[in-house]
Amino acid sequence: MNCFSNFIYRASSPMIMADFIPVPEETSSFIDTIARNPLFAGLVIGILAAIVQLLLISAGGPEAYGFCVACHTRDLVNIGINDLTGMKLAAAPISQNAILPTLTIIGVLIGAFVSARYYEEFRTKAGTTVSYIWYLLGGILFMSFALFMGGCPYRMGLRIGYGDVVALIGVIAIIIGVVIGIKIATALAEREA
Amino acid sequence: MALAGILSKETAVIAVPIVTLLLGLLIGWLGQRSGFCSIGGFRDFIMFRHTRLLYGFLALILGAFIGFLIFKIVFPPAFEGFFWLISKGLAPVSGAPAGLTITGYIILALVGGIAVGLIGVLLGGCPLRQLVMTAEGNVKSFCFVIGMCIGSVVFTLWVSGLAVSILKSLGMGA
Structure with missing residues (x-):
């Protein structure tokens, strides 16, 4: 059954030959070499978030809110549902006041997709049905706990830059969680081996 | 607390989706090229002592701090809360x-x-x-x-x- 759905999925995918395209040789441009460095990406994201606040803070909304995957997804989904059903789900003031909520998530998806296609790194990777359910549940839990903190790790980073001590505690807690997660993953791997 | 950015409120309300969409496109490209990941950075450092992704996340904090600091000097009303620990505790x-x-x-x-x-x-x-x-x-x-x-x-x-x-x-x- 799984093989069948896998086959259907691949057959409907436009990049059916994706697995057979070889990785291109190292002929990368200067810009691409820089963009491949996470150090540069981090600096740019941080400064861009400050520019976004400089431009948009008049529309309302919390400070240090330039970039956040969890919060911006929450704004987009909740305001979309509010518009469709007339409910009153909470969102950040910046998204409530604006004509459309923050579209960062859609931008990230389009940008990464175009980039992956351009550099021929697009590969459809299917998993098992059980793994899909785990990822779905993981997403629901992740979102809830991220919004407990008031944002995903990226907004925590922005808030630390803004001088927020609670965000620093949040990042320390994330590191503790990572250590526990590594312990669990190692134990699971040893039990399977 | 009335925070005011460079754009007036009427313009900013229209600019929100445009600016955030452009920001997302740029971050999507950077994220795809660099494999940027905060939790992955902590994981790689703890497991293998790889610092590549971890420096990315630290650079984000530093970049945000530098950005907030520079623009606070250039245009103070948009960054009233900065530096938060001093102004708000x-x-x-x-x-x-x-x-x-x-x-x-x-x-x-x-x-x-x-x-x-x-x-x-x-x-x-x-x-x-x-x-x-x-x-x-x-x-x-x-x-x-x-x-x-x-x-x-x-x-x-x-x-x-x-x-x-x-x-x-x-x-x-x-």
């Missing part, structure tokens, strides 16, 4: 569920942070990495993103109120 920047004491926010940050780190490591990435992997064609990450969308509704409708009422019953309401 220990209370967090708004965004988490409202109406708690500082102890309550610290408990929320600890519980939320540990769970976020745990889930992130077990499922192989922080939310930005999951978005980028979705765009690269990973169906599991796509399920994660759908889960995040469901989770935002679940959180707003039930979890947020539940957590706040539990913390308030423990005497942490402001």
